[in-house]
Amino acid sequence: MSKRPSEAEITQQYNKYKNELQQLAQKIGELESEVEEHKLVIDSISPLEPERKCFRMVGGVLVERTVKEVLPALETNFNGIQTVIQSLLQSYKRKEQEFQEFQKKHNIQLVSKQ
Numbered sequence: 001m002s003k004r005p006s007e008a009e010i011t012q013q014y015n016k017y018k019n020e021l022q023q024l025a026q027k028i029g030e031l032e033s034e035v036e037e038h039k040l041v042i043d044s045i046s047p048l049e050p051e052r053k054c055f056r057m058v059g060g061v062l063v064e065r066t067v068k069e070v071l072p073a074l075e076t077n078f079n080g081i082q083t084v085i086q087s088l089l090q091s092y093k094r095k096e097q098e099f100q101e102f103q104k105k106h107n108i109q110l111v112s113k114q
Contacts, residue, residue, distance in 0.1 A: 042075060049067065
């Protein structure tokens with residue numbers, strides 16, 4: 001026979017769900033910002049000659065490269081970040097669904113503060 005969780009345990013679990021959702025949303029926002037930055041750079045250097053000099057920050061160090069060296073790496077990073085965002089969005093949706101089921105199971109209703 002399972003013991004019904006106390007009100008404090010339910011509150012703790014509720015806050016845990018809220019924090020996890022907030023952290024996921026924050027990470028998604030950060031990555032979306034990075035994707036936009038990558039897109040801007042890709043769009044800026046794509047029309048340039050492949051042998052033209054460009055600079056790239058690698059591990060906090062500015063290194064000189066050519067457009068043809070940097071562009072493929074940027075595109076790979078761009079696609080990788082988009083994949084991670086999709087994965088995080090799926091995780092967010094799953095966690096949100098769990099949270100809604102938790103709220104229904106424990107009859108939790110939000111009261112708006114006015």
